[in-house]
Amino acid sequence: MSDSHGIDRREFVKSAVAIGGAAALSACLNRGPEIDVPRGPEEPGSAFPERQHAWNEFLPTTEEGNNHHPRHRVLLPLDYGDGTPTDAEREAVEAALTGVERAYERSAAGLLLTVSYSPYYFDRFDADLPESVDLPEPRALSSFENPNSDDPDAIVHLASDHGEVVMGAEEALKGEIDELNGVSQPDAALTDAFSIRERRTGFIGDGLPAENQDVDGVPDDGPVPEDAPLYMGFESAYEGNQPTEDRVTIQEGPFAGGTTQQLSTLTLNLNQWYEQDTRKQRVAKMFCPHHANNDVVEGTGENLGTDPRMDDCADPMDSARSDGVVGHGQKMVDVREDDAPIILRRDFDSTDQGRAGVHFLSLQREIADFVTTREAMNGEEIDRNSAVGQRTNNGILQYINTVRRGNFLVPPRSLRALPPANPEAAEDAEVAHA
Ligand code: HEM
Structure with missing residues (x-):
């Protein structure tokens, strides 16, 4: 589909992922009808697998019988800074991640994501x-x-067949937009705990x-x-x-x-x-x-x-x-x-x-x-x-x-928001303090 400037919408979205930012996202959304991506569940925490990397069952199979790989990617390297995370920071990170999972179903057409720590x-x-x-x-x-x-300190990997989805998720995780795919986003962002070092993109x-x-x-x-x-x-x-x-x-x-x-x-x-x-x-x-x-x-x-x-x-x-x-x-x-x-x-x-x-x-x-x-x-x-x-x-x-x-x-998913190095030792310490 071409817009009034004669640039194919798909073509535009492709370069928009590499450019990034709220302006590129809104320029995409202004170039033709919004993509139709199903929303995620109300409570992703209970609906989604404990393995963040369990993607295969959510990916379509190609005609040849291989897993289809989501076409657009963003990697967000994050710096935490000094000190150890607080409960409030953990809650903010978890809330931001859950917000984008509510907006898009867990699939190649929707959004697949992982958070990892160095x-x-x-x-x-x-x-x-x-x-x-x-x-x-x-x-x-x-x-x-x-x-x-x-x-x-950490890297978020966002993957989707739609450039708009990875860009939208990125903006929501940064706290830049209040609503994503018609789903209102929490008043919490990755940037409550992290600074975003740079963005890396791919396909x-x-x-x-x-x-x-x-x-x-x-x-x-x-x-x-x-x-x-x-x-x-x-x-x-x-x-x-x-x-x-x-x-x-x-x-x-x-x-x-x-x-x-x-x-x-x-x-x-x-x-x-x-x-x-x-x-x-x-x-x-x-x-x-x-x-x-x-x-x-x-x-x-x-x-x-x-x-x-x-x-x-x-x-x-x-x-x-x-x-x-x-x-x-x-x-x-x-x-x-x-x-x-x-x-x-x-x-x-x-x-x-x-x-x-x-x-x-x-x-x-x-x-x-x-x-x-x-x-x-x-x-x-x-x-x-x-x-x-x-x-x-x-x-x-x-x-x-x-x-x-x-x-x-x-x-695993239950430890994806700023985990301690040894969760068992951390639990013991909490019991000892109580
Ligand atoms: C430009 C980078 C690369 C390209 C284009 C590439 C491409 C390929 C291709 C076409 C195959 C053969 C068939 C198949 O994938 O099933 C292959 C196999 C494989 N590649 Fe790469 N590769 C790259 C880099 C790497 C790197 C850095 C590693 C890490 C060590 C790696 C690990 C493997 C493994 C484990 C296999 C399967 C070997 C087996 O059959 O047992 N590749 N790669």
């Missing part, structure tokens, strides 16, 4: 995190990267990378396939290549039902990827030489259904020696448990800072599971023992640069 946040408490939570400070995970630490899904390819890191001639869900041109996170939410959920202790979140900010340099590499090389580097040599992947790879058939790839060292190249996915097959990876990928692309990038967001029971997976992706063994280089012909390492890494705990 090790820097938990440092303020006398008690340590319980042993059942593995949340180290982030560090470099390869010899060729030098990432900054992603060190806000995933057919067509969006091609529409957003006029950025640094992508050649000028617009090479990203029209229907690709990600800048590098292929489907990712096939159902058969993702663990269950159970596998990534913390099983014991006071944070049982939670998970950990690894968030890396990657920048992409796709000049060689699209200008020098052939399609065959791209398939070999992303999947494996076997897939390239046997035309296993058509187009963006939708033909693979739910299973990119990584078991058909040869042993990575054999590929490196016989084909001089090893695939990205292929290198991590050895890390699988019960025939599935141990990290749940919920990453998406970004144009932040005018540069093609990825907010690589993954969930796992322990940050150690991410480290193991990422070390396999480094392929150091292969680099040492074959003609494959440290980064060249070594999966997709040559095209990505890790500029920032962060580790976060996604607590």
Whole structure:
């Protein structure tokens, strides 16, 4: 639908998410009929699962049988400041979050959200995190990267198929609007407890990378396939290549039902990827030489259904020696448990800072599971023992640069508002004081 300025409404909303703010939101809403999103329940607390990261059951399934990923994203890094949270601050944060959940149903068309906390946040408490939570400070995970630490206290992740929904939720959480989707919002905001450090935005899904390819890191001639869900041109996170939410959920202790979140900010340099590499090389580097040599992947790879058939790839060292190249996915097959990876990928692309990038967001029971997976992706063994280089012909390492890494705990819902480091110890302390 075009407005009087001839700009397609959908097109406008897409860039509006990256711009953000109340003005961009109201400009969206003024450009044609409001989107029709069902409201959430009166009492999200009793209706919603304890696992904040339980998204899968609320996501539609694509024709190919994979989870559909919500198309628009906002990440809000939050700083708490000094001291420890008060009950009033916890109540304000919980009220603000509940307010947006009342406004939009929990779905891809509505809103999915998580709140997570960094090790820097938990440092303020006398008690340590319980042993059942593995949340180290982030560090470099390869010899060729030098990432900054992603060190806000908390991060809110907002996801929806509608740009207006993530923008509206963001404005409501900041306390900027009184009514959202016809639902009046509480007199409480995240900013009652936090300051918002910055905003990060992104997208995933057919067509969006091609529409957003006029950025640094992508050649000028617009090479990203029209229907690709990600800048590098292929489907990712096939159902058969993702663990269950159970596998990534913390099983014991006071944070049982939670998970950990690894968030890396990657920048992409796709000049060689699209200008020098052939399609065959791209398939070999992303999947494996076997897939390239046997035309296993058509187009963006939708033909693979739910299973990119990584078991058909040869042993990575054999590929490196016989084909001089090893695939990205292929290198991590050895890390699988019960025939599935141990990290749940919920990453998406970004144009932040005018540069093609990825907010690589993954969930796992322990940050150690991410480290193991990422070390396999480094392929150091292969680099040492074959003609494959440290980064060249070594999966997709040559095209990505890790500029920032962060580790976060996604607590269960009941502890999502400014949790203490050890809720059991905190309860004991309260009993002792009483
Ligand atoms: C630009 C960034 C990236 C892109 C475009 C990308 C894309 C892909 C693609 C197309 C696959 C093959 C099929 C599938 O997803 O099911 C794959 C597999 C995978 N990727 Fe990535 N990836 C990226 C970065 C990463 C990073 C940073 C990690 C973290 C270590 C990672 C972990 C995995 C894992 C665990 C698999 C599945 C391996 C298996 O089959 O067992 N990816 N990725």
